[in-house]
Amino acid sequence: MNRRAMASDHPFCSKAARGAALLLAVAGLPLFAGCDRQQSTAVAAAQRPPLEGSTIGGEFALVDKNGKTVRYSDFAGKYRIVYFGYSFCPDACPLDVQKLMQGFTLFEKAEPKVAAQVQPIFISIDPERDTPAVVGQFAAAFSPRLLGLTGSPEAVAAAAKKFAAYYAKGETTPGGGYLMDHSRTAFLMDRDGKPLAILPIDQSPQAVAAEIARWTH
Incomplete structure (x- = not known):
């Protein structure tokens, strides 16, 4: 031989x-x-989650559409999907959130019991304009399952720091408004609030659904 x-x-x-x-x-x-x-x-x-062991995530205290305080720890025992954006965003946020929630809906149809244990969360990085009512309307336009949160500038900044989310006021628009520069990341977190993976919102809803299914059970 x-x-x-x-x-x-x-x-x-x-x-x-x-x-x-x-x-x-x-x-x-x-x-x-x-x-x-x-x-x-x-x-x-x-077979290990790509974000396993990272320090992304942590406690925050924000408010929902009714002005009720919502804390990250309120979802203990549930998976969480967290995305930072703003309702006045002209293109990126609507596209990202649409892809995200379309993917989540596909996953929900395939795995309804597991999906019931997943909470999608949209956090505004523009509290100056995104009042509780405005962010609530924005979230509801994509899915009744999407929870929209906002808060004081200090509370939003603290939450963004926990999730390594970048944002800053950008250029002024012709109508006297302004845009926001921000990172575009949808984090999938485990039942303990620890990071699992980044969802591929730059791909198809099917890819998003597959990635959620891969790390939840």
């Missing part, structure tokens, strides 16, 4: 692993033990 040929032809081995495998073969040990361990490690890593 040509052990050198077998080691070099194995499709999952790096150059270093092939060398190690050849030494193992000469020593009479299992030829592909090192490669098998490499594959097992790679598979295990792929």
Whole structure:
């Protein structure tokens, strides 16, 4: 048997692993033990949430459409989806939230019991214009399941910092208004409020639904 040929032809081995495998073969040990361990490690890593262990997320105190205080801890035991944006956004936010909630609706139809344990949340980064009523109307336009939250500038800033969400007042519009520059990320959080993954709102609703399904159960 040509052990050198077998080691070099194995499709999952790096150059270093092939060398190690050849030494193992000469020593009479299992030829592909090192490669098998490499594959097992790679598979295990792929099965872990991509944001596992990061410090994204944390307690906040904001208000809903009725002016009721809502805290992050109110959703303990539930998965959470968190997106920061603003209702006066002319393009990005409506597109992102539409894709997000279309994906969530697909997931809800496929897995209604699990979806009932997921709370989608939209947090305004423009509290100057996004009153509780305005942000509530904005959220309701996309789904009755989407919770719209706002608050004082200080409360919004504190929440955004916990989720590493960037925002700043941008250019002035011709009508005397203004735009907001902001990051565009939809975080999927676990039942303990810890980060799991970023949902692919830049792709299709089907991709969003698949990613939610992948990390919830």
